[in-house]
Amino acid sequence: MPHTPGPADRAGLRRANLDLLVRMLRERGQVSRAQLAVHSGLSKATVSSLVGDLARRGVVRPAGITAGGQGRPGELVELRPAAACGVGLDLQVDHVGATVVDLTGEVLLRRRIACDVPSSGHERVLDLLADVLTGVLDDVRARGGWVVGATAAVPGLVDTDGAVVRFASRLRWREVALRDGLAARTGLALDFFGADNDANLAAVAEHDAGAAAGLDDFVHLAGGHGVGAGVFSRGELVRGHLGYAGEVGHMMLDPLGPWCSCGRRGCWETQVGLGALLHACATPDDPVHDPALDPDARMVLVRARAETGDRRTLDALHQIGAALGAGAAVLVNLLNPAAVVLGGYFAALPEWLVEPVRSEVAARVLAEGAGGATVVASRLGFRGPSTGGAVHALRRVLDEPAVVPVDEHAENTANVPEGMVAP
Amino acid sequence: MPHTPGPADRAGLRRANLDLLVRMLRERGQVSRAQLAVHSGLSKATVSSLVGDLARRGVVRPAGITAGGQGRPGELVELRPAAACGVGLDLQVDHVGATVVDLTGEVLLRRRIACDVPSSGHERVLDLLADVLTGVLDDVRARGGWVVGATAAVPGLVDTDGAVVRFASRLRWREVALRDGLAARTGLALDFFGADNDANLAAVAEHDAGAAAGLDDFVHLAGGHGVGAGVFSRGELVRGHLGYAGEVGHMMLDPLGPWCSCGRRGCWETQVGLGALLHACATPDDPVHDPALDPDARMVLVRARAETGDRRTLDALHQIGAALGAGAAVLVNLLNPAAVVLGGYFAALPEWLVEPVRSEVAARVLAEGAGGATVVASRLGFRGPSTGGAVHALRRVLDEPAVVPVDEHAENTANVPEGMVAP
Known part of the structure; x- marks a missing residue:
């Protein structure tokens, strides 16, 4: 039985265009409406209407007059950073x-x-x-x-x-x-x-202004005690039917692997979770296990040992890198992302994890050149x-x-530039 | 660095609305423009313009006058099936x-x-x-x-x-x-x-009018010598960065598993591909391996043995069902689909595969109730x-x-109903 979708969403179009303008303002700082029109491909009338909408809410504010250039001078607008x-x-x-x-x-x-x-x-x-x-x-x-x-x-x-x-x-x-x-x-x-x-x-943050900015298709892997994935496809999060997508920590990648806290065997997080790293790199009485350590401090400890060439730590990282790459390859074969972004604790150890993951993915992915997937570390980490x-x-x-209410920014809406609709 | 997307696509809106009307016509048969407007939520003017567009191309044709009902009679239109x-x-x-x-x-x-x-x-x-x-x-x-x-x-x-x-x-x-x-x-x-x-x-076919009609998020698994997935998210195919998404046959699910034709070990298709089934259910000299058999005939043979309770065949199907479920669970954990559709050769053996896959998925997926995922067989198969x-x-x-050219359907455009624009 064929499916009847709802009518296409006009409000979505306006939202997309508002998003576009705010992103352009974020990139370019002070811009005239004419420049926004040229660079967005939208009509001047549409830009004026959208900028007016943002101005009434104090999201943009006047920023003087364009200096020089051709044509008549235009009034500049810019984002009002703390407005929202x-x-x-x-x-x-x-x-x-x-x-x-x-x-x-x-x-x-x-x-x-x-x-x-x-x-x-x-x-x-x-x-x-x-x-x-x-x-x-x-x-x-x-x-x-x-x-x-x-x-x-x-x-x-x-x-x-x-x-x-x-x-x-x-x-x-x-x-x-x-x-x-x-x-x-x-x-x-x-x-x-x-x-x-x-x-x-975490994937939303990478997509907004992190290692995956500008990528429509990528996977973010968050390493912690558990391991989770954030998947973007066509520029949006893959959430699945009920919003539970991304549970990669319990992918069974080894039928004879260690028992997992979930009661099953061979889950990926038993191989690459923070517990697996700590278990492999230090004896049980080692201070790295101290529950009072915050996550950053714990990683500082592990990094320091790796940097000084501690054999056990390097072996542990080697093991984690290989298992991380093997699991990442499953995701790359399935999703063909432009990038695999390593976040959470993985991002604290890029010198030891990025390259092994890259080579495992290259070796295990069917499409040539890993299907164009790069492997990068997040700059945000935890x-x-x-x-x-x-x-x-x-x-x-x-x-x-x-x-964003209008009245809270009276000092701003008093200066709405020409062409912006007053509230 | 933030990303600047292109301006939102107005042509996309028209396409989505055309799609909507054709789907409604497919479901309802003969419909008036007023009914299309009511059921689509589009304005009458938009519906008239879209129907005119379709009529000029011979995609719809007049189908008489609405019988009875309130208001003034409306002219019915219907799809011209072979038009396209x-x-x-x-x-x-x-x-x-x-x-x-x-x-x-x-x-x-x-x-x-x-x-x-x-x-x-x-x-x-x-x-x-x-x-x-x-x-x-x-x-x-x-x-x-x-x-x-x-x-x-x-x-x-x-x-x-x-x-x-x-x-x-x-x-x-x-x-x-x-x-x-x-x-x-x-x-x-x-x-x-x-x-x-x-x-x-195959996933497109399921989404259009098959087991996944109306589902925005589902996975179609195509069983053949290889195993491939077609993934839908938010109503569209997940293609990935370069269009290579869906290569699940070479997911490594067992580090000690059999060698695969791709040169690696433990690929999923060594466990659930048609080769694995035939290998498990019949000796090498068995007629089921005859290369002259077409895929349907081969499945008829396997089915006949399963139906008569052949132990070796049933054991083989049991083994395939378990491995298919284990791999499907990886996909369900990652993608949270509303359905896993079993296609290709899997669809020829639903009595022996659907239930095992369902129970493996239920046991292995972290979200309760398999995250709402059902397991169904395709009706299309090969x-x-x-x-x-x-x-x-x-x-x-x-x-x-x-x-769709206008001139090839002169007999049709001669009868464009009132309100439709002539070419």
Whole structure:
């Protein structure tokens, strides 16, 4: 029985064009509407209407007159950086935190509070997370900024609309109403909050301004205690039917492999998860296992040993690199990405992991030259998920410009340049 | 560095709406423009313009007046089935063939010629394929139909624009200029021809009117000597960076597994390819291996043995089902599809394969209830790729209505109903 899709989405077109203009403003700084029209391929009338929309919401502001050039002088506009900020909430085994990103893509601030999340119970963790968020909102407000939303990066399965954490084994969370919990604690509206899988959000951050900027098809692999993938196809996240795509940590790649915490054998994360690295590179009493170490500090330790040529550490990294490459090759054969981005803890050890993954992928992928796939390290590493959360929250400005209120930026809308519609 | 996408595509909107109308006409038969407007959510003016476009090209035709109902009577339109047909060209190890599908999705005819493709050399095979196509075009013309294009289903890697077969190991083809070769032999225009990977096209057929109709996210697994996947995400094929996505046959799922024809060990197709089934279910001198058997006849033999309870055959199917499920679970963990469709030879043995795959997937997928993924058998089986090729070729009518010429259907455009624009 043939399928009848809904009518094509005109609002989507406007959103795409708003997105285009904001991206151009992010790249170019101060630009006239005429220049925006030329470089976007949109008509001047469309550009004026879209810029007017952004101006009314304080997202862009006047920036003087074009200097020199041909034709009559044009009024420049630029992004008002703090006009809209997004918050990414970090929710990991050993800490909660927040990252604030402004409209230009700059990270304004980061916060982190150590917390034994699995032992604390989710009510206590939500209290902490709400405290972190409230503090961050105050900080942003003190800088004259405005936060449009907050998206939590969750190491587990989140439902499609980001309201409920279905299952996050490492946090020991099951069916936690994250959105309701945060809204109730902060007094903010439900639609202020979003949530997504941390590997998805790390991929969003890479796509926005990281190692995968400009790539329509790529895979981001997030190495932590678990291993997750964020997959982009045709410029968008592959979420799957119910939003659970990207669970690569439990791909069975060796029927006789070690037992996994999930109760099965040979899962990929038993080979390449942080536990596998630490187990291989250090005896059980080694300080690298100290649960009080934060993830960055632990990687500093491992790096230092690798740099000084510690045999056991180098052997461990060799082993991880080979297994990471073997699994990455499965994904490359299936998805033919332009890049495999190594994030999370992998990104802290690029000198020892990128090349082995590259050569395993080249050897194991059927298409010549690995089907054009490069292997690169993320520059965000552990900060990827919360950065991506902030970018995700910020996208609401583009998706629904009405979320940025008009009246809060009176000082700005008073100076709406010619051609922009007053509120 | 942020990425600047091109301006959003307005032509895409018109294409999507044309697609919508043709799908509605396929489902509903005879419909008035007012009904199309109501059910599509498009304005009457837009529907009139689109229907006019289709009428000028003979894709729709008048179909009388609405009987009864409220308001003033409306003129009905319906698809003119043979107005536009698509041809799918089949290119397999042991035969070449063609399938013709008309606008309503009906299969008009199928042709098949036995041919030892790997031994024949590609020039000879292209001769045969051109002969098959020419015969089919004559047949369709004799029925008053018109063929808009032909898309070849290739068991291998095809470049993004469908012009060149990069590598098809089982055909022993490398860098074969398929499009140029067929155009030169038939005198047809280059853009008459397309080509895609056979697993991709089988998925297109399932999505159009098969087991995955209406599903935005699914995986089609094509079992043959090789195993390929066609992946749909958000209603479209996942092609990857250079169009090589879906090469799941060489996923390494067992480091100690058997050697594969690709020179590596433990590839999935050594476990679940047709070769693995035949090897497991019959001694080397068994007639089931006879190279003269066509694929359907071979499956009839295997089925007959399974139905009569032949122990060796049932054991072989049990083994294939388990390995198929284990690999399918990798894909389900990664992609969270709504369905896994078993095509190719798997579709010939659903009673013995569907349930084992379902239970392996349920046991191995992290998300509860297999993340909502069902496991179903294709109804197309070996006919999937060429049917999908025909559907693909036919889509050119929707993507570029101008490919259907106006003048060939003078008898039709003479009767353009009121409101339709004359050419």
